[in-house]
Amino acid sequence: MRRHRIAAIPADGVGKEVIPAGLRVLEALARRDGGFALDVETLPWGSDYYRQTGVMMPEDGLETLRGFDAIYFGAVGDPDLPDSVTLWGLRLKICQGFDQYANIRPTRVLPGLTSPLRQVEPGDIDWVIVRENSEGEYAGHGGRAHRGHPEEVATETSIFTRAGVERIMRVAFDIARSRPRKLLTVVTKSNAQKHGMVMWDDIAAEVAKNYPDVTVEKELVDAMAARMVRKPASIDTVVATNLHADILSDLAGAVAGSLGVAPTANLDPSRRAPSMFEPIHGSAFDIMGKGIANPVATFWTGAMMLEQLGEDAAAKALMRAVEQVCADGVFTADLGGTADTETVTRAVIAAIEGANAPA
Known part of the structure; x- marks a missing residue:
């Protein structure tokens, strides 16, 4: 079985809600596929970590991350802390430290979206x-x-x-x-x-x-x-x-349709260091804790991470499941729907489990 080490960094705001949702979907996909497994370690870095320690990530954080195959990142930013502390202390420190010089952002109108x-x-x-x-x-x-x-x-x-x-x-x-x-x-x-x-x-x-x-x-x-x-x-x-x-x-x-469906990848094309995958929408503190954050961008970002890891069939299967759920009209409020984060996550997992195994 192919095993991939993933560092999950939910970080701030709704990142703490959508990254766990994304991990559940990826785990369901790995079970369905049967050919690969994800060894995930969740790291508590971010603004709350800064309040406790005075830094957004440990001094040896880059060396810790270097041992992983990919980084699954939520969002960074806190209304009570300056961006010069939060952004530069975590996301940009990782991007620049690992020379992730290519930021790739695909855009499509997914089925069911307007x-x-x-x-x-x-x-x-x-x-x-x-x-x-x-x-x-x-x-x-x-x-x-x-x-x-x-x-x-x-x-x-x-x-x-x-x-x-x-x-x-x-x-x-x-x-x-x-x-x-x-x-x-x-x-x-x-x-x-x-x-x-x-x-x-x-x-x-x-x-x-x-x-x-x-x-x-x-x-x-x-x-x-x-x-x-x-x-x-x-x-x-x-x-x-x-x-x-x-x-x-x-x-x-x-x-x-919404920043809630927009994925991104911070790539080191040379593969000397792990690449980092994050949804675009940011920490969205205005909806944090309400359970209504749109996890679709995080799922799509997960598909991009799977592609980078060489799991192309699984990435396509994940996007088929996301598109099916969107086509069925299971939307969060940012897309005009009434579903919450948990409902969308469960629907995507059900679509994965109900689908044929990726070819």
């Missing part, structure tokens, strides 16, 4: 947004001086390296090549940012020479946001900087 966009038919939205995840606008380079004085100044410097841009472009081109349309849109803001963004455009053109079968487009980020709303069927694979893709992928989740 996009808020008018005249969007099933299949009109089927995107993959590739986000550079290690540098750019979130490089953390900058500072503040003369705090509290009229002359106070803050700098936030975007860092773009040739190595960083080339490698994310290769990931994006490879994904575009693997999809039927073989279409890649390179998103920048090179009309206003004439250094880093122009370098992005230049490197994209250089890498494109190695992918003659991929059609390449250029789009400014503001125009891309409008295009996602006005002409969603014209989009396939998108690559953008850390900040731009962060914003565009949240918009993508919204036009697909």
